[in-house]
Amino acid sequence: MIKTDILIIGAGPTGLFAVFEAGLLKLKCHLIDALPQPGGQCSEIYPKKPIYDIPGFPEILADDLTKNLLEQCKQFEPGFTLGERAETIDKQEDGTFIVTTNKGTKHQAPVVAIAGGLGSFEPRKPLIHNIEYFEDKGVEYFIKDPEKYRNKRVVISGGGDSALDWSIFLSDVASEVTLIHRRNEFRGALDSVEKVQELKNLGKINLITPAEVTGILGDRHVKAVVVSQAEHIPTEFEVECDHFIPLFGLSPKLGPIANWGLEIEKNAIKVNNALDYQTNIPGIFAIGDVNTYPGKLKLILCGFHEATLMCQAAYQIINPGKKYVLKYTTVSGIDGFDGSRKEAPKAVVKAID
Amino acid sequence: MEQDVNIKIIDREGVSHNIVAPTDMAMNLMEVVRSYELAPEGTIGICGGMAMCASCQCYVLSDTQLPEMQDDEEAMLSEAFYVKENSRLGCQIPITPDMEGLEVELAPES
Numbered sequence: 001m002i003k004t005d006i007l008i009i010g011a012g013p014t015g016l017f018a019v020f021e022a023g024l025l026k027l028k029c030h031l032i033d034a035l036p037q038p039g040g041q042c043s044e045i046y047p048k049k050p051i052y053d054i055p056g057f058p059e060i061l062a063d064d065l066t067k068n069l070l071e072q073c074k075q076f077e078p079g080f081t082l083g084e085r086a087e088t089i090d091k092q093e094d095g096t097f098i099v100t101t102n103k104g105t106k107h108q109a110p111v112v113a114i115a116g117g118l119g120s121f122e123p124r125k126p127l128i129h130n131i132e133y134f135e136d137k138g139v140e141y142f143i144k145d146p147e148k149y150r151n152k153r154v155v156i157s158g159g160g161d162s163a164l165d166w167s168i169f170l171s172d173v174a175s176e177v178t179l180i181h182r183r184n185e186f187r188g189a190l191d192s193v194e195k196v197q198e199l200k201n202l203g204k205i206n207l208i209t210p211a212e213v214t215g216i217l218g219d220r221h222v223k224a225v226v227v228s229q230a231e232h233i234p235t236e237f238e239v240e241c242d243h244f245i246p247l248f249g250l251s252p253k254l255g256p257i258a259n260w261g262l263e264i265e266k267n268a269i270k271v272n273n274a275l276d277y278q279t280n281i282p283g284i285f286a287i288g289d290v291n292t293y294p295g296k297l298k299l300i301l302c303g304f305h306e307a308t309l310m311c312q313a314a315y316q317i318i319n320p321g322k323k324y325v326l327k328y329t330t331v332s333g334i335d336g337f338d339g340s341r342k343e344a345p346k347a348v349v350k351a352i353d
Numbered sequence: 354m355e356q357d358v359n360i361k362i363i364d365r366e367g368v369s370h371n372i373v374a375p376t377d378m379a380m381n382l383m384e385v386v387r388s389y390e391l392a393p394e395g396t397i398g399i400c401g402g403m404a405m406c407a408s409c410q411c412y413v414l415s416d417t418q419l420p421e422m423q424d425d426e427e428a429m430l431s432e433a434f435y436v437k438e439n440s441r442l443g444c445q446i447p448i449t450p451d452m453e454g455l456e457v458e459l460a461p462e463s
Contacts, residue, residue, distance in 0.1 A: 045400050118395050127434050159432050187428035248432050267395030
């Protein structure tokens with residue numbers, strides 16, 4: 001059981017900034033995220049896009065914002081459960097909550113802050129009628145352990161960075177890599193495209209374009225995929241393989257959180273924005289893009305504000321009746337949980353002769 | 354108002370909506386759909402309008418002259434599902450006076 005003060009669901013910008021604000025109040029945080037890395041949409045959808053409306057940053061790449069937020073909160077030593085989706089929540093008699101992930105990891109905290117953005121990212125599945133039957137029987141939407149593919153025949157479909165990068169990587173691991181895409185053009189980084197071209201010329205990647213996987217064959221496990229090729233005369237043929245890995249990106253779904261008894265409106269969680277962004281269940285807050293209230297704006301900067309107010313309310317729940325006044329970091333500096341201290345340099349007082 | 358254009362949008366349930374969209378607010382078709390709440394929040398415009406998610410895919414039904422498709426839109430559509438010959442991403446269609454009479458149907462959610 002992982003125990004913490006504030007359990008944050010979602011490691012995007014709002015969740016990461018909440019770690020910092022909580023740390024100033026000496027509250028410890030743990031974050032759960034379905035993605036394998038922190039950053040949320042900033043790292044998954046648009047890492048290389050500049051953001052222009054973060055106060056104090058005329059321009060910052062989404063990826064750099066994530067790095068900065070991690071750096072800003074690191075002395076408060078947040079814990080992470082990554083690559084797992086928060087599945088269930090159970091209120092205990094002592095008022096705390098236990099949140100269990102899809103992999104069974106349990107987390108206990110007196111306060112839960114949902115900072116889940118648009119939801120957890122789920123793979124976009126191609127429209128192949130029997131694809132769900134073959135899930136975990138040779139069809140995988142994520143590559144978790146590349147060793148699984150050693151000396152196997154792998155078919156990858158998709159036209160973005162992940163399809164290209166995994167084709168390149170697996171060309172050294174798998175016995176055979178086939179990359180199938182609907183167009184001749186790929187959307188990935190230029191050097192990845194060039195590398196695939198090179199590997200294709202060397203015969204290490206079998207490239208089939210413009211084509212599409214339209215069927216999966218097999219008994220208890222994938223044996224082959226049916227490929228429809230559209231160039232000149234449409235043809236259909238089979239490619240024998242042990243694994244089929246469709247990589248068509250991820251799309252966010254609110255998911256199991258929708259069943260936690262929270263008031264939901266327009267795919268978002270209703271909160272009390274007059275006070276503290278608490279939901280209809282005391283002790284559960286929702287901050288950032290995942291919440292809604294009159295006048296809500298889905299902006300990172302609004303998530304930062306909501307995270308800050310949430311932490312103040314969490315402090316009251318965790319330390320009932322304990323006095324506290326807001327402190328400025330310029331005055332008090334920052335005392336990290338790791339023993340580090342950041343503070344303003346002392347003013348030098350010196351007379352001028 | 355003279356800057357407004359009339360657009361017909363068929364939502365994912367098949368319901369047709371005749372709506373009026375401003376041409377002077379730098380809006381795109383995806384944003385118009387959101388502003389009229391013709392698709393549930395969280396199911397359209399997920400990437401915010403960067404041609405990176407295809408949640409605003411629509412089928413163009415009128416012969417309205419649309420801006421030419423750029424590489425990123427074409428690449429995204431080549432990875433999207435339910436794509437047809439007349440598919441476009443709503444976020445890449447700015448609302449200008451040329452859009453008067455535009456008719457589109459929203460593609461299924463995926």
